[in-house]
Amino acid sequence: MRKEPKIARGLEGADARAPAVVLVEPQMGENIGAAARAMLNFGLTDMRIVAPRDGWPNDAAIAMASGAVGVLESARLCADLDEALADVNYALATTARTREMRMPVLTPATASEDLHARTDEGARCAIVFGSERRGLENEDVLKCDAILSIPTNPHFPSLNLAQAALLIGYEWRRIALGRHDAPPAETAEEAAWGRPIPAPKADFENLVAHLFDELDARNYFFPQEKRYAKERNLRVALARAGLSEGEARTLRGVIKTLAGARKDN
């Protein structure tokens, strides 16, 4: 009889290389659950919880986590930050108190590059968040290697725990996707949905000639000295569209239709 490991629930798409997320003395279960959701959006699944105020497990966290409950089920409960970081080689502390600590300060983007490089080298990395109300104590910040600071509007810095975790997870995945040689998400065919292969020049020229002929027959290019500029402007606008073979054919149909008689005449 096969038994599904409990940990697999809701952890599809996990990125085993991604950093651990350490929550130090989190208060509201809802925030822990929201952080789990934010993490799983970008493939982060290794959560470590240090001395949560309301104990563990936490029903409010589970309710909020919804499809990301697997992150909570596999989370590690720790007595203190030392325990949470015991197997970690490199840790970043998230805090806005950057100056007084006299430690290196990274943005999410530079931190993500750094974490990827260190992970490549075999390091286990972690990002450490403080409690909702007070953030990280200085002694906790000092147990980390550098500070991670999110450059918000200095007049309105209001990120909550889950939003900070979301941005850091986003950055991890953004760099991860960008480091593959070819973008994994889209094949050439998919990319072509957005920007089709332009029609062969012969087709484009036939379209332009067809349009100009019909316009000429209606004196559009009169007076003669304006012809060049008018033709150029139309060509440039049409060329910029990068029309596919099918689109060029469609536009020829449009010209033919417009140049025909109105059905209600």
Add this chain to the structure above:
Amino acid sequence: MRKEPKIARGLEGADARAPAVVLVEPQMGENIGAAARAMLNFGLTDMRIVAPRDGWPNDAAIAMASGAVGVLESARLCADLDEALADVNYALATTARTREMRMPVLTPATASEDLHARTDEGARCAIVFGSERRGLENEDVLKCDAILSIPTNPHFPSLNLAQAALLIGYEWRRIALGRHDAPPAETAEEAAWGRPIPAPKADFENLVAHLFDELDARNYFFPQEKRYAKERNLRVALARAGLSEGEARTLRGVIKTLAGARKDN
């Protein structure tokens, strides 16, 4: 006696260059307020609200916005997406339905680079979000120039409205801060030779309506079940050209000319 303008409340740190955020038929006031908070974290303040389900102003939105209430107070209430985009030159639609629309698809990072470049050139840009439940309707997506898609874990894509707005605001600010040291490589005027500022959406919509009317009068869209695909394909091809205001005017002249009688008939 000095009178504080109402709009200034809570808009400190506003980035006037930042794109507008358009919410189409948002449902929960709480989500509108949370989006306002997310925006202001990264200096975005131009919110436009299309047909909110629960009317406007909305007490739940105000309560949730907290210190970002100024974003709500200066938000523009619009009857439809056309009104919201009337003065916008370039709009991105946020949707996960990327394939079927056959439009260019950008990540937040590439979109942010693109929006900064276009804003440098003088374009007013916007990012369009659909309702919480259904997202954007196809017809709304087609009123935009490209699709913005956030590369989440395909097994757990659970971003809410405010989180999506947060990530896009973050990307805008990340690129903004990163560009400070490098002077612009080209002036707006130089850039405009290669890629003109697209016409305001009101002009583009008028062009499309003019074309479709003339085609309709000639039964181009018969049979009815092919109308949607035909309209979409024409729209997408025209939108890809990024027609300037002058070019849109020129094409209206072309349609009028073609739809008129041949001079040699």
